[in-house]
Amino acid sequence: MYAYVMNNPLKYTDPTGMYCDYSDHNYPSSGFDSSQFDYHSNSGECTQNQGQWVNDAYTHGGFDDYGRPDNAVSANVNTSTTPQPTANDAAKDFLNSTVPGQMDNLGNNLLFALLPKQIGGNPLSLTKPAPNIFFGTTNCGPGGGGSKTGTMNGPCAVHDACYGAVEGGGISAANNFPGGSAMTAGQIAGEKACNQGLYDAARNHPDAPGSKAVQWWMVNGSNLPDNKYILHPGTEAVPW
Helix, strand or coil: CCHHHCCCCCCCCCCCCEEEECCCCCCHHHHHCHHHEECCCCHHHHHHCCCEEEECHHHCCCECCCCCEHHHHCCCCCCCCCCCCCHHHHHHHHHHHHHHHHHHHHHHHHHHHHCCCEECCEECCCCCCCCCCCCCCCCCCCCCCCCCCCCCHHHHHHHHHHHHCCCCCCCCHHHHCCCCCCCCHHHHHHHHHHHHHHHHHHHCCCCCCCHHHHHHHHHHCCCCHHHCCCCCCCCCCCCC
8 A cells, every 4th residue: 555655655645546537548549648637536527527437557456447557547647766777778678578588488389389289189278378578578569469467568568559549540560660651640649659658657667677678669769870760760758
């Protein structure tokens, strides 16, 4: 309960565990706009103003009623005082949070390939393990999928959904690399909101595996040496 109020019970209170949500759930990117959430409302006022009175993510298993992670909607105050990660911090974090998972993938895939697929003519029901792609998660990075587990997995899952629901047509990770499809101004603005949400989630969990790498990527990925980029120019998150 102490951590619930960001370790400052004298400043932060939440007597109901609810908030009024005015965002458009047809567009997940709006779920990262803190101006759309009123934490000082009540159910009557919220209903009268055509908002939705919903469970706060911190009191609801880490996700709000619409599956968005706690950092997408729960905190309208940025709280991290940790210094911004450097490129060296990000590189170390990426290796530490990614290489073990990739090695596990090799072992899991080999074991899965060697296991018998049937016994006595009866097929076995086997499920290939969900891949640990990047940052110690199954959702971060191209081709992400699997369950929402781990600190960065939930925000990455929402980030993927946000990309798919950008107004003017869904976008994908391919848009973040040179040679990807051209993007409209609306798509760029939508992706920027999605990227800001993922950055904010990582920033509020600065010690989580992959957090430093995600923060650096969302802020600096469009400005690599020799005009290369891994984040579409113009979609960078604003650091805080």
